[in-house]
Amino acid sequence: MAEDTQPPLAPTLMEADDQVDEGLGSDDDASDTTSLKSSVINFEIENGRRYHSFRKGAYAFPNDDDELDRMDLENHIWLLLLGGNHYIAPLVEPLKILDLGTGTGLWAIEVADKFPSAHVIGSDLSPVQPQLVPPNCEFLVDDFEQEWMWQDNTFDFIHGRLLLASVTDYPKLFQRAFAALKPGGYLEIHDIDPESYSDDGTLTSDSNSVVWGKLFKEGCARAGRAILPLEDYKRLMQDAGFTEVQEMIQKRPHNAWPKNKGLKRLGMARNSWQEANT
Incomplete structure (x- = not known):
C-alpha cells in the first residue's frame, strides 16, 4: 500500500445511521437507536459556544456556525496549498472513499462530485453536514478512535485533515486505516504544526502567536491528545505497514x-x- 502524507508549514441536523451503534457503543449507555440519536443531536453549550454531545470532550473545538465557517475556509486554504487539488494521491477511479473527521462535509461532497462512480463516506462526531448532497455521498456519526465498523480491504482511499487534538493513539489509527484499505489503496493525512515560526528570526519567543502555539500543545498533551510532531508521521505510517510513503511540508503564513x-x-x-x- 502506498500513502501520501501532507502535513504542511486545512445545516440541517442529520440523524445517526441505524447501523452505526454496533461499531460505536453509546455515549450514554444507550440501548436503542432512538436514545443514540437523541444524545447525538442535543449539543452541549459552554461559554457561548456549541459543542458535540456524542463522545463529548473527544473533540476540542466547537461545532457552531462560526466554527463551520472556519472549517469551510480551511477547505479553501488547503485547496490553495495543494494547487487546486483535494488530494495528492494518484487516484484512478476509486470506488470507495472514507473521510475521517469530515466536519462540514465539504471535502467529501466535492470529491463525490469528482468521482460520481465512487461511494464517498464522511464520518464525524457531529451531525452538522447538509442533507442536500450528491447521491454517492453519505455522512455517518462515528468516532474513529473507537473500533472501526469497516471490514478489512474496504476502501481505495482514506483521507484525514486537521485531526490534531482529536487523536489519542496515532499508531492504532494508522493500523486501522491500513487494515481497512484495499491492497494498493492510499491513506492521506493533512495536518499542521500549530506553533509559529519565522525564517529570519524576527518572531520572538514572547510573541503572542508563539506563546499560544506552545500553550495549545501543552493543553492537548494534558488532555491526552498530544500533537504529533511533523517528523513522526512518516515513521509511524511505515510502522503500520505502509510503503512508498511520501511527505510534503509547506509553509502556511x-x-x-x-x-x-x-x-x-x-x-x-x-x-x-x-x-x-x-
Whole structure:
C-alpha cells in the first residue's frame, strides 16, 4: 500500500445511521437507536459556544456556525496549498472513499462530485453536514478512535485533515486505516504544526502567536491528545505497514506579508477570517 502524507508549514441536523451503534457503543449507555440519536443531536453549550454531545470532550473545538465557517475556509486554504487539488494521491477511479473527521462535509461532497462512480463516506462526531448532497455521498456519526465498523480491504482511499487534538493513539489509527484499505489503496493525512515560526528570526519567543502555539500543545498533551510532531508521521505510517510513503511540508503564513503571490494569497485568506472574527 502506498500513502501520501501532507502535513504542511486545512445545516440541517442529520440523524445517526441505524447501523452505526454496533461499531460505536453509546455515549450514554444507550440501548436503542432512538436514545443514540437523541444524545447525538442535543449539543452541549459552554461559554457561548456549541459543542458535540456524542463522545463529548473527544473533540476540542466547537461545532457552531462560526466554527463551520472556519472549517469551510480551511477547505479553501488547503485547496490553495495543494494547487487546486483535494488530494495528492494518484487516484484512478476509486470506488470507495472514507473521510475521517469530515466536519462540514465539504471535502467529501466535492470529491463525490469528482468521482460520481465512487461511494464517498464522511464520518464525524457531529451531525452538522447538509442533507442536500450528491447521491454517492453519505455522512455517518462515528468516532474513529473507537473500533472501526469497516471490514478489512474496504476502501481505495482514506483521507484525514486537521485531526490534531482529536487523536489519542496515532499508531492504532494508522493500523486501522491500513487494515481497512484495499491492497494498493492510499491513506492521506493533512495536518499542521500549530506553533509559529519565522525564517529570519524576527518572531520572538514572547510573541503572542508563539506563546499560544506552545500553550495549545501543552493543553492537548494534558488532555491526552498530544500533537504529533511533523517528523513522526512518516515513521509511524511505515510502522503500520505502509510503503512508498511520501511527505510534503509547506509553509502556511498567518498574514499577507509574504512577497510570493501564492503565499500572500494563503495569508490573505486566513487573515481576512481572523479580522472578521475579532
